Amino acid sequence: MELFIIFFSAALINNFVLSYFLGICPFIGVSNKTSSALSMGMATTFVMVITSIVSWLLWNLILVPFHIEYLQIPSFILVIASLVQFVEMVIKKVSQPLYRALGIFLPLITTNCAILGLALLASMRNYSLIESLVFGFGAGVGFTLALFIMSGIREELELTDVPLPFRGAPITLITAGLLALAFMGFAGMI
Amino acid sequence: MKKIIHIISTLTLIGVVIGAILSFVNNWATPLIELNKKKETEKAVYLVNPLGKKNEKVKANGEIFKVFDEADNLLGYSFVCEGNGFQGKIRIMVGVDKNLEKIISYEVLEQSETPGLGTKILDDPFKKQFNNLFAIPRIEWIKGKAPSKPNEVQTITGATISSVALVNIINSGLENMRKLKEKNLL
Amino acid sequence: MNKKSYSYEFVKGIWEINPIFKQILGMCPTLAVTVSVINGIAMALATTFVLVFSSFLISLIRKLIPNQVRIAAYIIIIASFVTITDLVMKAKFPEMSKSLGPFIPLIVVNCIILGRAEAFASKNNILKSLLDALGNGLGFLIGLILISSIRELLGSSSILGFKVLPNSFDPLIVMILPAGAFITFGLLMGFFNSLSLRKKESEKEKLIKKYSDKLIKSSNELVEN
Numbered sequence: 001m002e003l004f005i006i007f008f009s010a011a012l013i014n015n016f017v018l019s020y021f022l023g024i025c026p027f028i029g030v031s032n033k034t035s036s037a038l039s040m041g042m043a044t045t046f047v048m049v050i051t052s053i054v055s056w057l058l059w060n061l062i063l064v065p066f067h068i069e070y071l072q073i074p075s076f077i078l079v080i081a082s083l084v085q086f087v088e089m090v091i092k093k094v095s096q097p098l099y100r101a102l103g104i105f106l107p108l109i110t111t112n113c114a115i116l117g118l119a120l121l122a123s124m125r126n127y128s129l130i131e132s133l134v135f136g137f138g139a140g141v142g143f144t145l146a147l148f149i150m151s152g153i154r155e156e157l158e159l160t161d162v163p164l165p166f167r168g169a170p171i172t173l174i175t176a177g178l179l180a181l182a183f184m185g186f187a188g189m190i
Numbered sequence: 191m192k193k194i195i196h197i198i199s200t201l202t203l204i205g206v207v208i209g210a211i212l213s214f215v216n217n218w219a220t221p222l223i224e225l226n227k228k229k230e231t232e233k234a235v236y237l238v239n240p241l242g243k244k245n246e247k248v249k250a251n252g253e254i255f256k257v258f259d260e261a262d263n264l265l266g267y268s269f270v271c272e273g274n275g276f277q278g279k280i281r282i283m284v285g286v287d288k289n290l291e292k293i294i295s296y297e298v299l300e301q302s303e304t305p306g307l308g309t310k311i312l313d314d315p316f317k318k319q320f321n322n323l324f325a326i327p328r329i330e331w332i333k334g335k336a337p338s339k340p341n342e343v344q345t346i347t348g349a350t351i352s353s354v355a356l357v358n359i360i361n362s363g364l365e366n367m368r369k370l371k372e373k374n375l376l
Numbered sequence: 377m378n379k380k381s382y383s384y385e386f387v388k389g390i391w392e393i394n395p396i397f398k399q400i401l402g403m404c405p406t407l408a409v410t411v412s413v414i415n416g417i418a419m420a421l422a423t424t425f426v427l428v429f430s431s432f433l434i435s436l437i438r439k440l441i442p443n444q445v446r447i448a449a450y451i452i453i454i455a456s457f458v459t460i461t462d463l464v465m466k467a468k469f470p471e472m473s474k475s476l477g478p479f480i481p482l483i484v485v486n487c488i489i490l491g492r493a494e495a496f497a498s499k500n501n502i503l504k505s506l507l508d509a510l511g512n513g514l515g516f517l518i519g520l521i522l523i524s525s526i527r528e529l530l531g532s533s534s535i536l537g538f539k540v541l542p543n544s545f546d547p548l549i550v551m552i553l554p555a556g557a558f559i560t561f562g563l564l565m566g567f568f569n570s571l572s573l574r575k576k577e578s579e580k581e582k583l584i585k586k587y588s589d590k591l592i593k594s595s596n597e598l599v600e601n
Contacts, residue, residue, distance in 0.1 A: 219464065
C-alpha cells in the first residue's frame with residue numbers, strides 16, 4: 001500500500017514536470033512530436049529506474065558509512081553522467097532498433113535535472129531500496145505521461161493561428177500551466 | 191599514451207584539490223548546521239509549551255522532551271510526530287500537559303501543503319483551536335460547523351485533507367505517548 | 377557599441393542575451409522558486425555566486441584541461457561550488473535554505489552555468505569571463521524578481537512579505553501554484569518577444585526608408601545629369 005502511494009504520488013500528484021518543475025528543458029524541447037516524446041519518455045524512465053538503484057547504493061553503502069555526505073552532489077552527478085554513457089553503450093551493443101529509437105535522446109538526459117532531482121529527493125526522504133525503485137519508476141511514468149500529453153496538444157497547436165510572439169516556448173508554457181491545473185485534480189486521490 | 195596520462199593526471203589533480211576544499215568547508219559548516227538544528231528544535235520545544243524554562247530529552251525512541259518550569263516541576267511534554275499530509279510529509283512539534291490530556295499548542299516543522307490552502311495549518315485561526323484543546327479520548331474534527339464539544343476542531347474550508355491529516359498525526363502521536371507512559375518510559 | 381569592449385560583455389547579459397527570456401536556460405529554478413520575491417532573490421544570488429566562481433576557475437585553468445574531458449571537469453568544478461553554497465546557506469541562513477529546499481543542489485544542472493562555461497569562460501580571459509558571469513547573473517536576478525513580484529503580488533497580495541493590496545482583493549491562489557508559474561512565465565516571454573519583434577520591424581522600416589531615400593536621390597541625380 002505504501003509503495004502504491006509512492007508510485008501514484010510520483011507519477012500523478014507530485015508530477016516531476018508539472019508540480020516540481022524538474023526536467024522542463026526536455027519538456028519544452030522534445031514535446032513537438034508524439035513519437036519522439038514517447039521515446040524520450042521511455043529513455044528517461046529507463047535511466048531513472050537505474051539511477052534510483054545506483055544512487056541508493058552509492059548513498060547508503062559509501063557516502064553515509066564513511067561520513068562524506070558532503071560529496072553527494074559531485075558524486076551523484078558524475079555517476080549519472082557515466083551511467084548514461086554506459087547505458088548508451090549497452091543499448092548500442094544489445095539492440096540496434098532500441099538504440100535507433102532512444103539513442104539521440106540519451107546524451108540529453110545527462111543534463112536533465114529530473115534525474116539528479118530524483119536521486120536527491122530519494123536520499124532526502126530516506127527511502128528503502130524497493131521504495132526508491134518504485135519512486136524512480138513512478139517519476140519516469142509521470143514524466144512520460146506529461147511529455148506525451150503535451151506533445152499531443154502541441155501537434156494540434158501547430159494547425160492553429162497562434163499570435164506570432166507567442167509561437168514556440170511561450171504558448172507551450174501557457175499550455176503546461178493549464179495542464180498543471182488539470183493534474184491538480186489528482187491530488188484528492190490519496 | 192602521453193595524452194591519456196595527461197588526461198588522467200589533470201582530472202585527478204582537479205579531484206584532489208576540489209576534494210580538499212570541500213572537506214575544509216564541510217568541517218567549518220557542520221558544527222554550525224548542527225547548532226542551527228538544535229536551536230530550531232529548542233525554540234519549538236518552548237513555543238508549544240510557552241511556560242517552560244528547562245527541558246530534558248526522554249531516552250525513549252523518537253524526539254520527546256520533558257518540559258519543566260523554573261523550580262523543576264514537570265509542566266508537560268513536547269514531542270515530534272509526523273505523517274502524510276495532502277502532498278507530502280507533515281512534521282510537527284506538539285505540546286501536551288503532563289497528564290497527556292490537553293494539547294497546549296503545536297508548531298509545524300516541515301510541510302509541503304498547497305500554498306494558500308493547506309498551508310493555513312500554519313496560521314492562527316486554525317492553530318488557535320488547538321490551544322488547551324481536550325484530547326480525551328482523541329481529537330475529533332468537524333466540517334463546516336463550529337465545534338460544539340471540547341475535543342473538537344473545525345477543518346479549514348478548501349483544505350479538509352490537510353486539516354484532517356494534522357488531527358490524525360496528533361492523535362497517533364498522542365496514542366504513542368500514552369503507550370510509553372503506561373510502560374513508564376516517560 | 378563596440379562589440380569587443382569589456383562593458384559590452386557585462387551589459388549583454390541583462391537584455392540582449394538575458395538567460396531567462398532570450399537563452400531560455402535555467403527554467404527549473406525560474407519556475408519553482410518564484411513564489412515569493414525573497415526566494416527569487418536568494419536563488420539568483422546563489423546561482424550568481426556559483427556562476428562567477430566557476431567561470432573564474434574554468435577560465436583560469438582553461439588551457440590545462442584536455443579537450444576530451446572538459447565537460448566532466450566543468451561539471452566537477454560546478455558541483456563543488458554548489459556544495460559550498462549549499463553548506464554555507466545551511467550554516468548561515470538556515471531559514472532560506474529550508475524554503476529553497478532541494479533547488480540549491482539543482483543549480484548543478486542549471487544550464488546557465490554549464491552553458492556559460494562552455495560557450496564563454498572556456499574561450500575568454502579571466503576578466504571577460506568574470507564580467508560575462510556577473511552580467512548573466514544580473515540578468516537572471518532581474519528576470520526572477522520580475523516573475524516573482526508578479527506572482528507574489530497577485531498570489532499573496534504582498535511584495536517582499538509586506539501587504540500591498542487591500543483586503544478586498546481576493547488573492548489569486550493559482551498564481552502561487554505551479555500552474556501560475558507556467559502561465560506567468562509564458563505570458564511574460566510572449567510580451568518580450570513582441571517587444572523585440574516590434575523593434576526588429578521598425579528597424580527594417582528604417583532601413584527600407586534609408587535605402588529608398590538614397591535610391592530616389594541617386595535617380596534624381598541621374599536625371600539631373
